[in-house]
Every structure is written in structure tokens, then in C-alpha cells.
Amino acid sequence: MxxxxxxxxxxxxxxxxxxxxxxxxxxxxxxxxxxxxxxxxxxxxxxxxxxxxxxxxxxxxxxxxxxxxxxxxxxxxxxxxxxxxxxxxxxxxxxxxxxxxxxxxAADELPLPVFGEPDYPEDIRMRHRYLDLRRETLHRNIMLRSKVVREIRNGMEEAGFVDFQTPILTASSPEGARDFLVPSRLHPGKFYALPQAPQIFKQLIMVSGFDRYYQIAPCFRDEDARADRSAGEFYQLDLEMSFVEREDVFDAVGPVMERTFRAFAGERKVTPYPFPLIPYDEAMLKYGTDKPDLRCPIEMQVVSDHFRGSGFKIFAQILEADPENEIRAIPAPGGGSRAFCDRMNSFAQKEGLPGMGYMIFDENEAKGPLAKNIGPERSEAVRAQLHLKAGDAAFFLAGKPEEFLPVAAKARTVIGEELELTRKGSFELAWIVDFPMYEWDEENKKVEFGHNPFSMPQGGLGALEAAKTDDEKLSIKAYQYDLVCNGYELGSGAIRNHRPDVMYKAFEIAGYGKDVVEEKFGGMLNAFKYGAPPHGGCAMGLERIVMLLCDQENIREVTMFPMNQQAEDLLLHAPIEATEQQLKDVHVRVVMPITEKKD
The missing domain is CATH 2.40.50.140 (Nucleic acid-binding proteins)
Known part of the structure; x- marks a missing residue:
């Protein structure tokens, strides 16, 4: 034996x-x-x-x-x-x-109980992660993660993709987050960067003549942790394809995502492929966010005309002050009680807004300060537009949409959950498409890239050359897309800009000269000068997929050895101070930040 x-x-x-x-x-x-x-x-x-x-x-x-x-x-x-x-x-x-x-x-007295899995402070759980991982739920989550990776790999291989590994020590990339830098011993004063994503390398793989690439790629970003975002590092399904249009990418990765969710959804429903396509502008209008939770059926609407020149002076004056201002309504079927409306008003105030106006509808009339001020005819027009009935309510926000939409999006989610309108037990996936190529940088008063600067603009070079005013530039759409599920962005991607002439012009509109493009992105730009295929791809966040499948709300519950919210590894005590010899080897001297003395 x-x-x-x-x-x-x-x-x-x-x-x-x-x-x-x-x-x-x-x-x-x-x-x-x-x-x-x-x-x-x-x-x-x-x-x-x-x-x-x-x-x-x-x-x-x-x-x-x-x-x-x-x-x-x-x-x-x-x-x-x-x-x-x-x-x-x-x-x-x-x-x-x-x-x-x-x-x-033999075990000493435990700092953290395993049996029963009671709630325990996160710092103790992180410090004794090897005990935490013995708990049934976390152990099961980590095993599910492994199975999800295997399912994704099987799906990608069957779809004709080939697994390639890209470098970890590389140059700084333009992904938008802070890089982790690695000092070079052999090149004093110079640094490598850990890749925020394999973006440039996967495009170069396409230029090199390989047709379908993927990997489960480690990515490193010096970002603050959130419930749905790891501090420091994470993994993603990274893929790229040659000679494709947007729908080809969708048809390649969409079935793999459906297959993966179905494999581990149990009794929960999964959106069948093909997933719905929602233009970015429509998503922002109806849901107030580009990552909507489609389980909630509530859709916002613009109701500005019903308040323009009305007796409700606050809204009327807001509309007169700026043509870009709007009044948006959030329908609340079944929410027609004063107590509920007061709770939602308090919610808006806690989120930093003065509050949310509301109307309550009964059989004969609309009630509340807004209805009283605009009168029965306008109130009835609001009710008719929103398709509301007796016992329903509606909430209203006014001003510049970009300023109130974050709160409106949260309010829509809260209303759906509190009124039990949100469908439980399902994974509802959709592609958000047609993202703006550019956005307005208010701080610097200039046009700037909205997302990935390497995306192909819709309309190509002609669209870029035709855009003369800032408004025309801001109206250009890109072949960019996100996959969303239940209020989370699972991944994003684009059809890439593979032509040097289009790249120069795209950067010129954002205020970057030809010399900047050649200095920062010369490696990829030069490659494009020797024959680059049209190509595109995307990347899907592995931890977020597993987090949803495990019914968890924090990404640390599906990560084997996560850092805490301060980007600290409490188990192995990283980051640590380097020794004098280590710093000497890499030609680095540490200068600590100056802190103000307190009286």
C-alpha cells in the first residue's frame, strides 16, 4: 500500500x-x-x-x-x-x-478558521492566504478558474488560433495606465517596462504573417485596486486576427465566450450568440454607461421638450443656459410611493447631486413638485412618452449629460434591484460598438484619443481629412468595441489602423506631430511600411469572467494570491526596500518624497 x-x-x-x-x-x-x-x-x-x-x-x-x-x-x-x-x-x-x-x-493555533468560513478581516486573509485557500468556497473558485482557462483554450484552438507567448520585459506602451518599470543592469539609466498588454506585439505577429494568435496573457498596470480590478497584475484572453472585419472578430470570440459561460452557468441563462450590438451613443442615452447591466429593463429617455419653457423654472433655466444641457428621465415601474422616491432622492444626494426630481402617477394625475409646476398636460405627455401607468414613477436629472450620467447609471441599477425588475439567474452579454475615436480633453482644451489610438477610424483617411472643426473631429467613430455582461466590461478590442498615412493623420488630429509618432511608435510604424494586413482583435479579462461565474463581487475571491487594495502582498511582504548592493547593480538611487511636517 x-x-x-x-x-x-x-x-x-x-x-x-x-x-x-x-x-x-x-x-x-x-x-x-x-x-x-x-x-x-x-x-x-x-x-x-x-x-x-x-x-x-x-x-x-x-x-x-x-x-x-x-x-x-x-x-x-x-x-x-x-x-x-x-x-x-x-x-x-x-x-x-x-x-x-x-x-x-501538527498545526499551531489557527489565525484564521477554515471550517465554516466565517467573515474575517481581509488583512488576515491575505497574510495567511494558504489557510484562506483551504476554505471550500475559495478553493472551488480557484479550481473553476482553472477549468475556465481550459475551456477558453479548447475553444480558441478549435477556432484555429495558435498560442504564442509575447515578451514580459519590453518598452513602455501607450495603454493609458502607469507602467511598472524594471531598471537595466547592462544599460545604466535605462528601464524596461512590464507590458500593460501585448498590444504592439500581437499586431506585429500579424505583420509577421501569422494569421490567428491568442494567449492567456499576464498584464501589468500600476493602477489602484477596485472590486472588479486587480492591483498590479491580471490575466486576459488576448487574440488577434488578420484579414478581418469587425464581425469576423465577433464570430471568432463570441461563440467561445458563450461556450465558456454555458459550460459553468448551471441553471443560469446565457445570451445565445450572436450577441446584441448596441452603439455607444445608444448605450449612453438609454443606460448612462458603456457597460450596461441588461438584466435591468429600465431605459432612460430625453424629456427636455416637456420642460422647455415650463413652470418648473429650475429645469427651464438649465435648458436655456446651454443648448447641450438635457433633461433625462429614468422610468420606475412600480415605484410610485413617496417613501421610495424619497430614498432615491437621498441616494442622488449621497452621490454628489442636489437630488433627483420625481413624478408619481396614479389613475387620474401625476403627483409631486415637478408635476405641480409643469401642469397636467405636460405631465401626461411625460407619462405617455415613458409608457407608465398608475403606481409607477419617474425620476429626472438635468444639466450636462456627462456630469449627471454616472449617477443616473447607478440610479437605474438601484431602481431595477429595489423594485425587483432586474432579472436574476442570467448572464446577458452584448457588444457595445461604434465608440468615438476622439474625446474632448477639458483640462488641456484639446481633442484627444478616446480609447486605443491604434484603432481604425470609420471612414478611414477620408473621414480624418474631412474633419476640420473640433465638433467634426469629435463626431468620428472608430472600429472599437467592448463585450459587456451584467454591468461589467469583460473585454475590448478594435479593428486596427494598419496604414502609416492614416496613423500619422490620426495622431495629428490629437495634437501629435510626425516626429512624436516615429519616436514613440517607430517599431510598429516601420513594420507597417513593409506590408501589413488589415487586422483586428480583442482581449477578455479572465478574472472578471470567473468572478461572474462564481457569483462573486470582488476579484480577489477568484485570484490565488492577490494583492490588497494598497497593492501590497501581505503574504510575502512586497513591495520591499532594495539593498544598497541591489540598487548599485542597477545604477539606481532612491529619493524619497518630501512630506510636509505637521505642527
């Missing part, structure tokens, strides 16, 4: 009754029932119940062993009595009568 185990702890069934077996694992919990001692023994595969009788020579030792100690036991498999069968365990019909017992590794 093997020194440690003949079976795993999740393997024993009735078919093994009568056999003598050996198991090794962790002491999950102990129970003393009238002299009989029960030990739940756990390993990676499951649990087995061990029974220690009082006359056993190992009873005293087994009684004293601490939870999470690693033990090796031998014994005979017996069937449980019918009244004590545990239907929740695959091994619940049998137990092992102890015949041998050895402590392989």
Missing part, C-alpha cells in the same frame, strides 16, 4: 465497504458523540469521515490533534447506518474505522 494514501478523501463509496484503506489530509473538524470521536478528513478532492472508538490505542492522540493538522490514517471502510447517511457528501454513505494514525504535520 502507498505510504500516504490508497484513495483520496473524496473517493470512497459503498463499493469500497470492507476494504482496508489509507488516507492522508487535513483535520477539517472533530466531533465527540458519546465517546465516539469523529474526524472529518479533508484533502483537495473532498471529505471522508473517520470514526475513532474509545478502545482504540490512538484515541487520546486523535482527541488532542488540532484542526488543520496533517494526518495519515488507515482503517476499514464500513457502511453508515441509514439514519446517519449524509446525502450532501459524495462519501456520505461510508466511514472509515480507525486502525492506524500518524501526525505528519
Amino acid at each position: 502507498h505510504a500516504y494514501r490508497s484513495h483520496t478523501c473524496g473517493e470512497l463509496r459503498k463499493s469500497e465497504v470492507g476494504e482496508t484503506v489509507r488516507l492522508s489530509g487535513w483535520v477539517h473538524r472533530k466531533r465527540d458523540h458519546g465517546g465516539l470521536l469523529f474526524i472529518d478528513l479533508r484533502d483537495h478532492y473532498g471529505l471522508s469521515q473517520i470514526v475513532v472508538e474509545p478502545e482504540s490505542p490512538f484515541f487520546a492522540e486523535a482527541e488532542k490533534v488540532r484542526q488543520e493538522s496533517v494526518i495519515c490514517i488507515g482503517g476499514k471502510v464500513v457502511a453508515r447506518d441509514a439514519e446517519v447517511v449524509n446525502p450532501n457528501l459524495p462519501t456520505g454513505e461510508v466511514e472509515v474505522r480507525l486502525e492506524s494514525f500518524e501526525i505528519l504535520s
Whole structure:
């Protein structure tokens, strides 16, 4: 018999009754029932119940062993009595009568409980992540992550993609976040950068004549952590294709995403491919965000005309002050109570707005200060436009859309959840398409790239050359797209700009001269001068996909060894101060920031 185990702890069934077996694992919990001692023994595969009788020579030792100690036991498999069968365990019909017992590794008093998984402070969980990972939920999440990666790989390989690895030590990239820099020992004063994404390399792979590339790529960005974004590093499904249009990319990656979600969705519904296409402008109009949760059926509408020149002076004056100002309405079917409307008004105030106006509709009229001020005719027109009925309500926000839309988008989500309008138990996916090529940089009073500067503008060079005014430049759309699901951006991509003449002009509009383009992006630009195929692709965030499938709200719950919100590794105490010799080797001197002295 093997020194440690003949079976795993999740393997024993009735078919093994009568056999003598050996198991090794962790002491999950102990129970003393009238002299009989029960030990739940756990390993990676499951649990087995061990029974220690009082006359056993190992009873005293087994009684004293601490939870999470690693033990090796031998014994005979017996069937449980019918009244004590545990239907929740695959091994619940049998137990092992102890015949041998050895402590392989004794555990000290635990800083973090494993059994029962009670809530525990994050700093303790991160500091003792090896214990945290023994917990059933987190252990299951990490295993699901591995299965998701395998499913994605299988789907990509079957779609004709080839797995290539791109460099980790590279040059700084224009992805928009801060780089992690690595000092060079051989080149004093110079630095490598860890890749924010394999963007440039995957495009160069297409220029090199390979047709379909993918990898599960590590990416590094010096960004602050959020619930849906890891601090420091993350992984993404990265892919690129040659001789394609936008729909070709969708047809390649969309079925893989549907397949992956369906494989692990269980009873939850998944949007069938092809996914809906929602133009960016439509998404911002209806949902207030470019990553809408489509499980919520609420759609905002512009209702400015009903308030223009009305008796509600605040809204009327806002509309007169600036032609770009709008009044948006958020319908709230079933929300026609004063208490609910007051709660939503308080919500808006907590989000930094003065509040949200509202109307409550009954059988005969609209109620509330807004309805009273604009009168019954205009109120009825609002109700008709929003298709509301008795018992419904509507909320209103006014001003420049870019200033109130973030709150409006959150309000729409809250309204949908509180009124139980949001569909549960589903994954609703859609492509957001036709992103603006440029946006207005208010701080510098100039046109700037909206997203990826390497995207192909819709209309090509002709559209760029025809745009003379700032408004015309801002109206140019790009072949950019995002895949969204349940309020999260899963990934983004674009059909790339593969022509040097178009690239020069695109950067010129954003205020970058030819010399800047050649200095910063000379490697890719030169490659394009020697024959580049039309190409495009995208990248999907692995952690976000797994987070949704695991019904988790924090990405750290699906990451094996995450950093905390301050981008610290509490387990291995990173980042750390370098020694003088290490700094000397890479020709670096540390100058600490000056902090103001407090009186």
C-alpha cells in the first residue's frame, strides 16, 4: 500500500465497504458523540469521515490533534447506518474505522478558521492566504478558474488560433495606465517596462504573417485596486486576427465566450450568440454607461421638450443656459410611493447631486413638485412618452449629460434591484460598438484619443481629412468595441489602423506631430511600411469572467494570491526596500518624497 494514501478523501463509496484503506489530509473538524470521536478528513478532492472508538490505542492522540493538522490514517471502510447517511457528501454513505494514525504535520493555533468560513478581516486573509485557500468556497473558485482557462483554450484552438507567448520585459506602451518599470543592469539609466498588454506585439505577429494568435496573457498596470480590478497584475484572453472585419472578430470570440459561460452557468441563462450590438451613443442615452447591466429593463429617455419653457423654472433655466444641457428621465415601474422616491432622492444626494426630481402617477394625475409646476398636460405627455401607468414613477436629472450620467447609471441599477425588475439567474452579454475615436480633453482644451489610438477610424483617411472643426473631429467613430455582461466590461478590442498615412493623420488630429509618432511608435510604424494586413482583435479579462461565474463581487475571491487594495502582498511582504548592493547593480538611487511636517 502507498505510504500516504490508497484513495483520496473524496473517493470512497459503498463499493469500497470492507476494504482496508489509507488516507492522508487535513483535520477539517472533530466531533465527540458519546465517546465516539469523529474526524472529518479533508484533502483537495473532498471529505471522508473517520470514526475513532474509545478502545482504540490512538484515541487520546486523535482527541488532542488540532484542526488543520496533517494526518495519515488507515482503517476499514464500513457502511453508515441509514439514519446517519449524509446525502450532501459524495462519501456520505461510508466511514472509515480507525486502525492506524500518524501526525505528519501538527498545526499551531489557527489565525484564521477554515471550517465554516466565517467573515474575517481581509488583512488576515491575505497574510495567511494558504489557510484562506483551504476554505471550500475559495478553493472551488480557484479550481473553476482553472477549468475556465481550459475551456477558453479548447475553444480558441478549435477556432484555429495558435498560442504564442509575447515578451514580459519590453518598452513602455501607450495603454493609458502607469507602467511598472524594471531598471537595466547592462544599460545604466535605462528601464524596461512590464507590458500593460501585448498590444504592439500581437499586431506585429500579424505583420509577421501569422494569421490567428491568442494567449492567456499576464498584464501589468500600476493602477489602484477596485472590486472588479486587480492591483498590479491580471490575466486576459488576448487574440488577434488578420484579414478581418469587425464581425469576423465577433464570430471568432463570441461563440467561445458563450461556450465558456454555458459550460459553468448551471441553471443560469446565457445570451445565445450572436450577441446584441448596441452603439455607444445608444448605450449612453438609454443606460448612462458603456457597460450596461441588461438584466435591468429600465431605459432612460430625453424629456427636455416637456420642460422647455415650463413652470418648473429650475429645469427651464438649465435648458436655456446651454443648448447641450438635457433633461433625462429614468422610468420606475412600480415605484410610485413617496417613501421610495424619497430614498432615491437621498441616494442622488449621497452621490454628489442636489437630488433627483420625481413624478408619481396614479389613475387620474401625476403627483409631486415637478408635476405641480409643469401642469397636467405636460405631465401626461411625460407619462405617455415613458409608457407608465398608475403606481409607477419617474425620476429626472438635468444639466450636462456627462456630469449627471454616472449617477443616473447607478440610479437605474438601484431602481431595477429595489423594485425587483432586474432579472436574476442570467448572464446577458452584448457588444457595445461604434465608440468615438476622439474625446474632448477639458483640462488641456484639446481633442484627444478616446480609447486605443491604434484603432481604425470609420471612414478611414477620408473621414480624418474631412474633419476640420473640433465638433467634426469629435463626431468620428472608430472600429472599437467592448463585450459587456451584467454591468461589467469583460473585454475590448478594435479593428486596427494598419496604414502609416492614416496613423500619422490620426495622431495629428490629437495634437501629435510626425516626429512624436516615429519616436514613440517607430517599431510598429516601420513594420507597417513593409506590408501589413488589415487586422483586428480583442482581449477578455479572465478574472472578471470567473468572478461572474462564481457569483462573486470582488476579484480577489477568484485570484490565488492577490494583492490588497494598497497593492501590497501581505503574504510575502512586497513591495520591499532594495539593498544598497541591489540598487548599485542597477545604477539606481532612491529619493524619497518630501512630506510636509505637521505642527
